[in-house]
Amino acid sequence: MNVIETSGLGKRYAGTWALRECTLAIPAGRVAALVGPNGAGKTTLLNLAVGLAAPTAGIVTVLGGRPAGSPAALDGIAFVAQNTPLYKNLSAADMLHLTRNLNRRLDQGYAQARLAELGIQLTQKAGKMSGGQQAQLALTLALARRPRLLVLDEPMAMLDPLARHNFMATVMTAVADDGMSVLLSSHVLAELERVADYLILMSEGRVQVAGEVDDLLARHRVLTGPAAEAGRCAERLSVVHARRGAAQAHLLVRTNGANDPVPPGWDAHPVSLEELTLAYLREPGAAALPGPARARDAEPTEVTK
Amino acid sequence: MTIDKGIIPASGRAGASPPGRGDGDGPSAGARGPASPIEFRLDPASGVPTYLQLVHQVEHALRLGYLKPGDQLPKVRDVVASLAINPNTVLKAYRELETKGLAAGRPGQGTFIQATLRQVALPELTVLHRSLLGWLTTADAAGLDEDGIVALFTSALRDFRERSGGSGGRRGAAGGETEDVA
Numbered sequence: 001m002n003v004i005e006t007s008g009l010g011k012r013y014a015g016t017w018a019l020r021e022c023t024l025a026i027p028a029g030r031v032a033a034l035v036g037p038n039g040a041g042k043t044t045l046l047n048l049a050v051g052l053a054a055p056t057a058g059i060v061t062v063l064g065g066r067p068a069g070s071p072a073a074l075d076g077i078a079f080v081a082q083n084t085p086l087y088k089n090l091s092a093a094d095m096l097h098l099t100r101n102l103n104r105r106l107d108q109g110y111a112q113a114r115l116a117e118l119g120i121q122l123t124q125k126a127g128k129m130s131g132g133q134q135a136q137l138a139l140t141l142a143l144a145r146r147p148r149l150l151v152l153d154e155p156m157a158m159l160d161p162l163a164r165h166n167f168m169a170t171v172m173t174a175v176a177d178d179g180m181s182v183l184l185s186s187h188v189l190a191e192l193e194r195v196a197d198y199l200i201l202m203s204e205g206r207v208q209v210a211g212e213v214d215d216l217l218a219r220h221r222v223l224t225g226p227a228a229e230a231g232r233c234a235e236r237l238s239v240v241h242a243r244r245g246a247a248q249a250h251l252l253v254r255t256n257g258a259n260d261p262v263p264p265g266w267d268a269h270p271v272s273l274e275e276l277t278l279a280y281l282r283e284p285g286a287a288a289l290p291g292p293a294r295a296r297d298a299e300p301t302e303v304t305k
Numbered sequence: 306m307t308i309d310k311g312i313i314p315a316s317g318r319a320g321a322s323p324p325g326r327g328d329g330d331g332p333s334a335g336a337r338g339p340a341s342p343i344e345f346r347l348d349p350a351s352g353v354p355t356y357l358q359l360v361h362q363v364e365h366a367l368r369l370g371y372l373k374p375g376d377q378l379p380k381v382r383d384v385v386a387s388l389a390i391n392p393n394t395v396l397k398a399y400r401e402l403e404t405k406g407l408a409a410g411r412p413g414q415g416t417f418i419q420a421t422l423r424q425v426a427l428p429e430l431t432v433l434h435r436s437l438l439g440w441l442t443t444a445d446a447a448g449l450d451e452d453g454i455v456a457l458f459t460s461a462l463r464d465f466r467e468r469s470g471g472s473g474g475r476r477g478a479a480g481g482e483t484e485d486v487a
Contacts, residue, residue, distance in 0.1 A: 031391050168389035176382045176392040194347075194355055195391045267460075268467075272352065 001028045001064040003149045003181040004049050008058035011044050018044040020205045022058070023289075026183065026198060028148075030212075031175060033196035034185040035277060040202040042185040043082065046153050049183070050079040063148055075104060078147035082154045084138040088127030092120055092137055099141045111144035114170070132163030139167060143174050150174070152184040156191055168195060189277050199273070201280055208280050209288045213273060216288065220276055223251045225266035233263050240286045241279035252279040254288065341379040343371055347388055355390055359398035363407065367422040378408060378416045 002025045009022040019041040026032050034042050047053040048060050051069020066073040086095060092115055100106040115122065118136050126134060135155065142150060150171065156164045172195060174180055186192050199216060201209035209216065220240070225233070230242060230249035238254040252271060262268045280286055343366045345359055353361070366372040381395045399416045402408040409419045444454050 031393075165389050169386050172385045172389055172391060173382060176385045194349075194394075195389070197391055197393055 002026055003028050003030075003064075004060070004062050004183065005065070006045075006048075006058060006060045009045075009048060009055055009060050010057035011041075011048060011053060012056040013044075017056075017205050019048070022207050024200065024207060024210055026181075026200070028064075028181050029179060030198040031172075031182045031195050032184070032198035032200060033189070033192035034183060034200045034202065035189050035192065036187065036202035036208075037281065038187055040187075041205040042187075042202055043153055044205075045202070046079075046151055046183070046185060050074075050077055050151055052079075076148040077151060078142035078145045078149075079151045080138050080142050080153065080155060083158065084135045084155075086126040086134055086138055089125060091123050091125050093122040095126060095137065095141060096122075096144075099144070103145055105145065107144045107146055110146075111140050114140045114143070130163075131158050132160065132166065135159055135163065135167055136170065139170055143170070146178070147180060149181045149183065152182070154185055154187070156186070164191070171195075189274055193273050199277075201277060203281055203284050207289065208284070208286070209277075211288065216276060217271060217273065218257060219254055219288075220271045221253060221255055222269045222271050222275070223253055223262065223266045224269065225249060225251075225263065229263075229265065233266065236263075240288075241283050252276070341377050341383075342366075343379065345379060345384055345388060347390070356394045356398040356401065359384075359395065360401050360405075363398075363402055363418075364422055367407065367418070372418050374418050374421055376418045377414075378402075378418065380415055 004024060004026045006022050006024045009019060009024075010017060011019045022041075022045060034045065036042055044053065048055055049062060049068055051074060054069075060068045062068050062073045063076045066076075087098075090098065096106075096108070096111055100108065112122075115137070118133065118140075120129065120133055120137060124133075126137060129137065135158075139152075139155075152171075156167060159167060171182060171184075175182060184192065197213050199209060199211065199213050200207060223233070223237075225248070227244050227247055227249040230244055230251060234242065234251060237251065239251050240254060241252045243250045252275065280288070343362070345362055347355060347358055351358065363372065363378065378399065381392050381399075384390070384395045385392050399408060399410065402416070403410065407418065407420050407422070408416050410416045441454065444457070449457065
């Protein structure tokens with residue numbers, strides 16, 4: 001099952017395309033990182049996926065083919081928008097009450113246990129809480145809905161390092177417990193490098209790279225060798241990004257795997273996720289989009305109980 | 306790929322740590338009850354993939370005697386809660402340890418140490434150690450300094466691994482065995 005599937009998806013705001021020709025298939029059970037500079041179209045894609053915006057072009061479905069924004073889709077998705085939206089004058093108990101009444105289902109026991117663990121008093125007003133507590137409260141309300149897919153837009157932008165760690169620990173524990181899928185965006189890859197096993201890299205409204213992190217790393221490497229031969233080498237290889245000194249050159253190339261022959265006189269090094277990401281962001285024309293696995297006719301999995 | 310529920314018991318706190326043993330290094334994940342004799346840590350600056358860091362730490366703990374056969378490795382959920390990493394990363398590390406024959410999963414309980422690395426301290430190691438010392442003397446005579454030697458060794462090790470086509474090397478390939486010999 002794919003938790004999010006898009007085909008030719010596009011969104012235009014006032015004559016400008018915020019997202020264009022987006023075709024993706026994110027498999028279930030992944031922690032998917034949506035990374036890209038500010039204005040790349042990340043929030044637009046997330047809003048389309050959770051049904052907060054309607055596409056100008058193309059299709060987006062979630063949780064095994066449910067139209068985004070449909071009641072069946074919304075029931076299985078929890079979304080925490082940027083800047084942890086909470087009613088600042090409501091107490092934690094009120095927020096809990098509100099969330100329970102706005103949703104078909106809320107695991108009250110889980111929510112209260114989490115808040116107790118976090119040291120958040122039920123009588124405390126959201127506006128009086130620290131940034132970390134507010135983020136944790138919004139997250140707890142989302143997780144208490146027991147979603148199949150959790151979508152987080154820049155969840156940690158305003159958190160200090162400890163709060164970030166605790167926030168991510170809560171998300172990852174829910175993944176371990178329920179096998180929930182996660183899609184989260186950030187403009188800082190380092191925030192997500194430890195948790196993501198699926199990467200979607202966006203720039204200028206387009207998806208540039210999408211795939212399993214392990215596959216992406218296995219299918220790229222850095223070749224280091226004499227700059228004089230770099231041009232000749234590049235003709236025969238699929239070079240994403242080249243850095244050249246007077247004598248020495250580094251080529252980040254796509255390969256068919258670890259057994260691809262290394263040109264004589266060159267050294268091959270494995271690539272880190274950060275290096276890979278930067279190389280693609282510097283070359284907006286380059287793309288690595290393994291043909292996404294279509295699963296449109298797969299039966300929707302039961303998510304409601 | 307979903308989480309293998311088999312090795313993440315919902316409630317079980319089975320496998321008390323043996324008596325008279327410390328908690329390993331580092332502060333704990335809190336009052337989670339008796340679990341594993343060790344606690345993982347991560348070095349973000351090392352550049353080593355997270356799952357390999359976990360594998361190396363188990364191997365290291367085995368060599369130093371913090372872990373013995375029968376000991377339980379930290380539960381996936383506990384590792385995830387304390388390090389804030391993807392559960393699949395922990396599962397991958399534990400699978401790697403199983404492939405190496407060092408650990409085995411027990412359905413519904415967790416992953417347990419099955420073998421010790423001390424058995425790697427074969428008599429051949431003394432011979433290898435001696436021949437390595439000989440090689441070092443040659444390298445030194447050729448004018449290589451310590452950094453140069455390390456760079457050369459690392460590059461040769463990488464070539465060796467690539468040639469043998471293995472993923473991540475065999476048991477004991479992670480270095481450090483010489484400590485057992487001297």
